[in-house]
Amino acid sequence: MIRIAAAGDVHYGLDSAGLMAPHLERLPECADMLLLAGDLTQHGGADEGAVLADELARVEVPVIAVLGNHDHNSDQEVRIRALLEDAGVVVLEGESHTIEHAGGTVGVAGVKGFCGGFVGASATDFGEPEMKSFVRYARDAAGALEGALGEVSSADHRVALMHYSPVKDTLLGEPPEIFAFLGSYLLAEAVDRAGADIALHGHAHRGRDQGVTPGGVPVRNVAQPVIRLAYKIFELGRKADAA
Amino acid sequence: MARPPGEAPHYLIQRIREALAHDPRVGELELGVTLRAGQVFLTGTVHTDERRRAVSQVAGEVAPGLEIHNQVTVVAALSGTDDVETVS
Numbered sequence: 001m002i003r004i005a006a007a008g009d010v011h012y013g014l015d016s017a018g019l020m021a022p023h024l025e026r027l028p029e030c031a032d033m034l035l036l037a038g039d040l041t042q043h044g045g046a047d048e049g050a051v052l053a054d055e056l057a058r059v060e061v062p063v064i065a066v067l068g069n070h071d072h073n074s075d076q077e078v079r080i081r082a083l084l085e086d087a088g089v090v091v092l093e094g095e096s097h098t099i100e101h102a103g104g105t106v107g108v109a110g111v112k113g114f115c116g117g118f119v120g121a122s123a124t125d126f127g128e129p130e131m132k133s134f135v136r137y138a139r140d141a142a143g144a145l146e147g148a149l150g151e152v153s154s155a156d157h158r159v160a161l162m163h164y165s166p167v168k169d170t171l172l173g174e175p176p177e178i179f180a181f182l183g184s185y186l187l188a189e190a191v192d193r194a195g196a197d198i199a200l201h202g203h204a205h206r207g208r209d210q211g212v213t214p215g216g217v218p219v220r221n222v223a224q225p226v227i228r229l230a231y232k233i234f235e236l237g238r239k240a241d242a243a
Numbered sequence: 244m245a246r247p248p249g250e251a252p253h254y255l256i257q258r259i260r261e262a263l264a265h266d267p268r269v270g271e272l273e274l275g276v277t278l279r280a281g282q283v284f285l286t287g288t289v290h291t292d293e294r295r296r297a298v299s300q301v302a303g304e305v306a307p308g309l310e311i312h313n314q315v316t317v318v319a320a321l322s323g324t325d326d327v328e329t330v331s
């Protein structure tokens with residue numbers, strides 16, 4: 001059995017130092033790893049990334065993260081990634097990472113992802129170059145996620161970690177008019193094709209926590225404004241252990 | 244007859260939303276902005292008290308003279324949890 005702590009949208013700024021520290025300190029008691037689902041910073045500043053990296057450096061369980069749209073806003077995402085990696089955080093963008101644990105191996109595939117909408121109301125790569133580029137970026141992100149999940153196909157447990165939502169379920173509460181800017185069905189399709197035990201995302205602050213892909217993979221929106229906790233904890237493998 | 248100068252409230256809402264997204268004091272894309280009876284209502288969540296105060300400042304700068312109702316809440320009073328969801 002594996003315990004995963006997960007949070008998204010921690011939105012660290014220069015005024016955030018210490019916000020999560022008390023909860024990060026007790027992670028070893030309650031979880032085997034911490035997954036962060038993007039929007040780690042408020043404005044995408046490397047100085048903000050440094051504030052979070054300083055806190056994550058002290059975490060005593062493995063930390064795996066993807067970046068979010070906020071982390072790209074100041075064109076400093078490469079520096080943010082480097083700061084986090086220097087602090088021991090594994091940052092994934094169309095990549096995978098495997099953790100060996102007594103409860104089984106855990107393969108985490110991560111990607112920021114992108115938007116574009118959901119079946120019946122999604123963008124199509126047709127017309128102007130800008131529109132084609134928009135859709136192809138989302139398609140490439142989904143393809144990268146599928147590839148990364150494939151890399152960890154032999155793991156006992158697989159987690160798909162992303163920032164944008166793969167389903168509409170977890171967006172309910174947001175204005176329907178902006179669903180197409182909050183996620184893409186292409187991400188769900190990637191998860192369903194490759195397989196995963198759970199898909200975790202953030203981004204939708206006004207959404208709700210639970211959903212499922214069309215293929216039956218549980219989806220959880222772990223954005224802090226949704227879970228109202230420092231992190232949410234999920235167990236994988238308990239049902240199998242009990243069987 | 245030509246329409247008199249002045250900005251329709253519809254567009255003012257969007258200007259406040261964009262200011263809240265871009266202003267370095269706030270940087271939030273997901274705040275709700277509504278305009279009723281000449282009053283601006285701001286809703287949603289931010290992570291610190293400082294950002295909550297800045298929400299009022301930024302909205303007030305974009306819409307001077309309008310009454311601002313800041314109903315934004317702070318999520319940063321984060322709590323830990325012993326609640327565990329068994330997924331598989």
